[in-house]
Amino acid sequence: MRGMRDVASDQIEAASIRGARELTVDDVRDMALGASFLGSGGGGSPRAVLLQLEAAFAAGQRISLIDLAAVPDDALVAPCGWMGAPTVSDEKLPNGSEAARGLLRLEQVKHQRVYAVCPIEIGGSNGLSPLLLAAQRGLPVVDCDGMGRAFPESQMVIFNVHGCTANPAIVTDDKGNTFVFDAASNAEEERILRVMSIAMGGACHVIDYAGSGYQMKQHAVRGTVSLAISIGRALRLARRAGQDPFQALIDCLRNSSYYCYGGVLVDGKVVDLQRATTGGFAVGRCVLEAFESAERIVVEFQNENLIARRDDAVLASVPDILTFLDRETAEPVATEQLRYGQRLKLVGVSVPPILRSERALAVLGPRAFGIPEAYRPIESIQGWSHDRSLLHSPARA
Structure with a gap:
């Protein structure tokens, strides 16, 4: 895009050399299970996103997970996820292009290419949805999120707690609508976007609180993508071995940070x-x-x-x-x-x-x-x- 600041592709390759982990289908399936647990009952069902991710792997697409420390301080990181009632999102399937369209518009608004994506919340489908965007755009996923679980309102995020702005919020839906929204406050963003999500059929995709690598290092909850994978793996292996999955879950959590x-x-x-x-x-x-x-x-x-x-x-x-x-x-x-x-x-x-x-x-x-x-x-x-x-x-x- 003309006039857009570009993070060089060799910079992303350097991050890959510094310990990026290429995720497997089993990793993603485990993550779906772990993110469902960390969602505290919310975040949306991961079933639809998981099916799309399995199709992406079958088509040869790859997803890399990188540590937050590997992200350059001046790189642009885009947290993303879905807004709406889980009862709606479980029935109303996305068309698969919402996140990619939102990311493109964010780059146009910020005049900078996005270096990596991460979940705005690790819970449920919102924990997985950045992985699909990463596969579509060939971007890495950062091992962090903005909540450490799931919360129902968009301002209930650690970035807001520490005074970061949600602006610009990029909102997209399955019908092809795209909105760039600058709110008077983060609480106002929640109030207005909640109404917009209802008008968009009860669910919409949102990219907000986009920030630099430095800002993410200061505020994001680290290691939560890896934790979700570990939780899911512990449950899966316990079931396979005929062991108590609840004991495996607790043991996994006790070993976390x-x-x-x-x-x-x-x-x-x-x-x-x-x-x-x-x-x-x-x-x-x-x-x-x-x-x-x-x-x-x-x-x-x-x-x-x-x-x-x-x-x-x-x-x-x-x-x-x-x-x-x-x-x-x-x-x-x-x-x-x-x-x-x-x-x-x-x-x-x-x-x-x-x-x-x-x-x-x-x-x-x-x-x-x-x-x-x-x-x-x-x-x-x-x-x-x-x-x-x-x-x-x-x-x-």
């Missing part, structure tokens, strides 16, 4: 479920009745699972991760997949310290969702320590 506290909060059956698509979100509550005690655990969600309570006692809350998994296979179950009578385990996991700061909690803690209880770390509530087995029932609060 900062998701090291976690365990099963309840093992039970769905006895009540309320869910509605409201204002561009899947909102509701799910009630699990524990098999051993017949106690009932109520989980509230807004796309993602937000808080789990037993009576008036909080078992865990956002930003810590709460994910339902099939009690036999440990397959993550998203909020849009919940059904009456399902037999599930609810697993709670700690999140990186960067998401637990006072500044971060003001944006993505319980009270940002109108939940009255103050945040308490899950390991504090449950009395968990890092050097003990975490597969046990929740502590009495």
Whole structure:
């Protein structure tokens, strides 16, 4: 493109020499499983993206994963993902060109070629969608994301917590519409883009918070793509060997840098479920009745699972991760997949310290969702320590 600043192709090759990892089909399948877990019930189903990625591999396309340290400070990195209610995105398939069209427009607006892409959130389909864009454009994927999990609103991202702007936001849909949006604030971007997503059929692709390699190194949550792959691999290998997939999951998390506290909060059956698509979100509550005690655990969600309570006692809350998994296979179950009578385990996991700061909690803690209880770390509530087995029932609060 005339007048566009270009990052030389040999620079990308140099990043490849400095430890890039070429992903395999198994890596991507494992990542789909791991990202579903890290999504805390949200982020959208990865099924459609996974099918597209498998087709890309079959066509000979390649995807490289690079460490954030290998990205030049002045390179342009584009976080991307989808906005909308998961209940809609599970039924309304993309046409496959949305992300590539958005990336092209970002380059035109920024007058600079994009060096690499990364997930805006590692959860669900949004964890995988940058891989498809990378395959289409021949770009590397950076091993990081902007949330360390999934959150329902676009301003609930670590870049916003640290004062970065979402502008310009590039919005595309399956009908060929492309919008470049400069919001008065990051909160205004969420408010207006949520309405746009509804007008676009309930889901749209968004590239926002694009920044330099230096900015990403300062703010992004590192290593989350690799973690998602490791989680999926641990579950897959445990199933194959006839071992307990929940123990494999917990062991994998305990070996991670900062998701090291976690365990099963309840093992039970769905006895009540309320869910509605409201204002561009899947909102509701799910009630699990524990098999051993017949106690009932109520989980509230807004796309993602937000808080789990037993009576008036909080078992865990956002930003810590709460994910339902099939009690036999440990397959993550998203909020849009919940059904009456399902037999599930609810697993709670700690999140990186960067998401637990006072500044971060003001944006993505319980009270940002109108939940009255103050945040308490899950390991504090449950009395968990890092050097003990975490597969046990929740502590009495």
